[in-house]
Amino acid sequence: MASDHSASSAPGVPSLPPQQLATYFALMESVSLLQHQVDQHLRKEGAISYVQFQLLARLADAGGPLTMTQLADGVVYSRSGLTYQAGLLEKAGLITRDTYPDDERATLVTLTDDGAALFRRVLPGHIDAVRRLLFASLNDQDVQQLGDIMTRIRDQMRAHPPRSAAPRKRRTGRKASPPAAAGTD
Amino acid sequence: MASDHSASSAPGVPSLPPQQLATYFALMESVSLLQHQVDQHLRKEGAISYVQFQLLARLADAGGPLTMTQLADGVVYSRSGLTYQAGLLEKAGLITRDTYPDDERATLVTLTDDGAALFRRVLPGHIDAVRRLLFASLNDQDVQQLGDIMTRIRDQMRAHPPRSAAPRKRRTGRKASPPAAAGTD
DNA sequence: TATTGTTATACTCTATAACTATA
DNA sequence: TATAGTTATAGAGTATAACAATA
Secondary structure (H helix, E strand, C coil): CCCCCCCCCCCCCCCCCHHHHHHHHHHHHHHHHHHHHHHHHHHHHHCCCHHHHHHHHHHHHHCCCEEHHHHHCCCCCCHHHHHHHHHHHHHCCCEEEEECCCCCCCEEEEECHHHHHHHHHHHHHHHHHHHHHHHCCCCHHHHHHHHHHHHHHHHHHHCCCCCCCCCCCCCCCCCCCCCCCCCCC | CCCCCCCCCCCCCCCCCHHHHHHHHHHHHHHHHHHHHHHHHHHHHHCCCHHHHHHHHHHHHHCCCEEHHHHHCCCCCCHHHHHHHHHHHHHCCCEEEEECCCCCCCEEEEECHHHHHHHHHHHHHHHHHHHHHHHCCCCHHHHHHHHHHHHHHHHHHHCCCCCCCCCCCCCCCCCCCCCCCCCCC
């Protein structure tokens, strides 16, 4: 991307300072590569996509059933998309779906033993890939700084839905708590 | 994702230190959101996808024609995928494809005036979104640090093709030079 | 023989809109 | 009426393998 290096070569044509531009590119390319490789690994090792892995991970992390809406948050951008993925996971025997007694509109998604087993099986390789690709060249301070910065960016984005955000999703009320904070509690 | 917070809760189950895990999540979620919103903007404003925008941007930045292979680098992960996207762009009149005289196996892709115009048209909004979403909460030092870190990560990944990397792409010989370095030269 | 690119094909994924059912 | 979720459907994107042509 680019041709927008000159701080203001043309009138009215906004640009980014070179430093920001380079940062933007490095960020997008890195994550694109990481996503792609991690996805490849998961498909090969577990016959699941990255999205599906994220859903299993959410369930594993929650330590219990979640409603569809809770499950969707941040992973999928449309309701039907989640229904589709959940359908695949259910067909594969990795989750079950049942009506939530307390609110019969809701669907309670539960990780099956097979689902949990699959998650445990692919996790080491996943972790390993992330460690090799993402963290291999960083020291503790780098990780700290990167985490701090990306957390700020994420919060900025969550708080900054574009002019016309998605219809209506995300209702469960995320506390914007760092995912790593929770235990298997 | 998770249930892998405990540094070593189970034997043989690798994990990541909480700090790394949180950083990983923040990074992936942020970029996912950014990609999604930027893609939305481009489709609305210019009826092109983010991938297509990246291809136009590469051509605009190059300041002249590129071969398919040069164009692909880093943006697309399969040859046929690029042919597909190039077909769309050509059909839309944004690029042309011709045989490269010096090597008749190659296809030379040229940005048309319409393509250049479209790129210029959507660029401001794109830049604006990146500025708002990505950089709004960062000061110069943050940008510097983030750029430094992500550049290292990108280089790490480029140098670290997974066990079984893609067949054979990427031949043009990237010098791993920061994208922002080049001008419209 | 290796490389560049295209085609055919099959599949995955996403999103919109219409719909059902419960609150 | 608003919310939770599903379904139908249609389109966009991706990847593999087979292919043609040039180096």
